[in-house]
Amino acid sequence: xxxxxxxxxxxxxxxxxxxxxxxxxxxxxxxxxxxxxxxxxxxxxxxxxxxxxxxxxxxxxxxxxxxxxxxxxxxxxxxxxxxxxxxxxxxxxxxxxxxxxxxxxxxxxxxxxxxxxxxxxxxxxxxxxxxxxxxxxxxxxxxxxxxxxxxxxxxxxxxxxxxxxxxxxxxxxxxxxxxxxxxxxxxxxxxxxxxxxxxxxxxxxxxxxxxxxxxxxxxxxxxxxxxxxxxxxxxxxxxxxxxxxxxxxxxxxxxxxxxxxxxxxxxxxxxxxxxxxxxxxxxx
Numbered sequence: 424x425x426x427x428x429x430x431x432x433x434x435x436x437x438x439x440x441x442x443x444x445x446x447x448x449x450x451x452x453x454x455x456x457x458x459x460x461x462x463x464x465x466x467x468x469x470x471x472x473x474x475x476x477x478x479x480x481x482x483x484x485x486x487x488x489x490x491x492x493x494x495x496x497x498x499x500x501x502x503x504x505x506x507x508x509x510x511x512x513x514x515x516x517x518x519x520x521x522x523x524x525x526x527x528x529x530x531x532x533x534x535x536x537x538x539x540x541x542x543x544x545x546x547x548x549x550x551x552x553x554x555x556x557x558x559x560x561x562x563x564x565x566x567x568x569x570x571x572x573x574x575x576x577x578x579x580x581x582x583x584x585x586x587x588x589x590x591x592x593x594x595x596x597x598x599x600x601x602x603x604x605x606x607x608x609x610x611x612x613x614x615x616x617x618x619x620x621x622x623x624x625x626x627x628x629x630x631x632x633x634x635x636x637x638x639x640x641x642x643x644x645x646x647x648x649x650x651x652x653x654x655x656x657x658x659x660x661x662x663x664x665x666x667x668x669x670x671x672x673x674x675x676x677x678x679x680x681x682x683x684x685x686x687x688x689x690x691x692x693x694x695x696x697x698x699x700x701x702x703x704x705x706x707x
Contacts, residue, residue: 465547475633576659590646
């Protein structure tokens with residue numbers, strides 16, 4: 424009996440040893456696979472929703488370079504900011520307010536990203552944590568893939584040349600200094616100086632490619648701009664970086680013409696009144 428128990432104990436010990444041998448290999452391997460899957464999902468989300476304003480190791484665009492962001496920021500904070508940037512800015516979160524001031528007061532829009540997708544993005548940033556954020560913008564030769572034409576961009580902006588995918592012309596919602604008076608629409612912001620605001624032509628191409636603004640998403644979701652159209656518009660907006668002088672001159676001239684017209688009307692009415700008075704006196 425003792426021999427049987429000894430044999431069983433030996434076999435149990437051997438089995439436990441074998442299990443212990445594979446345990447540290449199997450569980451970390453499974454965990455690594457899950458992390459890799461989450462990072463891959465996060466990469467896909469990043470490329471679909473974030474590349475308009477951010478890079479990972481490629482330098483700042485509209486927003487900061489996100490290389491090493493999981494070292495600089497707490498994972499829980501990142502998850503919440505990805506999901507609710509508008510709420511955190513409204514609640515005066517000190518870090519969110521600091522980023523807003525640093526990046527030209529351009530608030531990160533709420534893209535409707537859920538908690539699990541935000542976690543996947545954080546996993547993607549963590550997987551690329553060894554990359555260092557670039558402090559210098561890459562040269563134009565490397566950052567702008569297509570050569571844009573400002574002359575082609577202006578006719579796209581005005582709508583004289585329609586977008587290939589039948590998107591709405593920019594002129595319908597935006598004004599810009601170089602457009603002849605009376606200018607474009609006022610639904611969106613004036614785009615004079617947009618290149619400086621969004622980090623040059625490279626940043627503009629990122630914005631036009633990703634359309635990060637919620638009001639524009641329904642308009643261009645099914646009518647995306649072609650890469651060459653993006654480059655041409657970016658070149659045109661980059662060339663239109665001055666002050667809206669044309670509009671100022673137009674408004675000033677319009678004011679002068681209105682004042683002159685009012686003066687002529689009042690002058691005519693005044694003299695007609697005097698004429699009626701003279702006719703009455705002559706009749707007496």
